[in-house]
Amino acid sequence: MALFTESADVSVRPAIPGDDAAVADIQVAAWRASHATLLGEDALESLDGERIRRQWEAAITAPPGPGYAVLVACERADVVGFAAVGPAVLVALEVAPSAQRSGHGSRLLSAAVDRLRSDGASEMSTWVLDDDPAREQFFTGAGLGPDGKTRLLATGVREVRETRWSATI
Template sequence: MALFTESADVSVRPAQPEDVEAVTDVQLAAWRLSHDGVLGEQVMDSLDVPRMREQWAAAITAPPGPGFAVFVACNRADVVGFAAVGPGQLVALEVLPSEQRSGHGSRLLSAAVDRIRSDGAQEFSTWVLDEDPAREQFLAGAGLGPDGRRRSLATGVRDVTESRWSATL
């Protein structure tokens, strides 16, 4: 006998104010998995979680301008990932470690690209922290590649470097 539910098992939708805590939790869990070695335990432990929640609340409820949006990936009713976009840019894309390699990242990237394209962009970019081979593999599989631009970020404990990846739409 088949079991039917009122909603899709997996989906992507625009983020709502009630998603703020889940988005922050996803970011923290994903960063611990993929960035702990680069950022270091001291940086991870010093993250201001209440401030992060405030920033996500603002991004979701009062985006800073046209072209900004936050999407969430859901497994049934549970938020398991998110993507944030700005004009021509994928600002963030994270999925809970336990839900990675389940298609959520690809669905989020598709929603992000659709939004960026609908806003008139002809290319888009994102920044990738050095020493994140899983993210590089994911982005390369989606048709993005490093475009030679790099930047350094000061974390207050150590500087880290990111490379910009881009693609034409």
């Protein structure tokens, strides 16, 4: 006999006050798992989880303007990933390392695209750190590709390059 619950096993919803702690924890864990070689252990160890949490709290409770939103992926009641969008831009998309390869990233990207479309966007872009083959494979599979624009980021330890990826939505 199947057991039915009042909520879906997996879902994506708008972030609500209180999700900020989970979002910050996921960001720090995902960055440490994915970017240790590129950003360097020193840069990752210096991440201030409380400062990151406060930034996500502000993004969730007081977005900087129209078109900004934070979405969270849930597995039952647990937040396991997040996406943040701004006008025509996917600002961030991370899934907890323990929940990766379970479809949460795809659900988040789909919900982010739906949100961008509902805000009138017909194109979207995002920035991808160079030397991140998993993210490149994910975005390639979703129909995004590099559009030739790059930027350098100073991490305090070394400069890293990001490439902008975009797609018509």
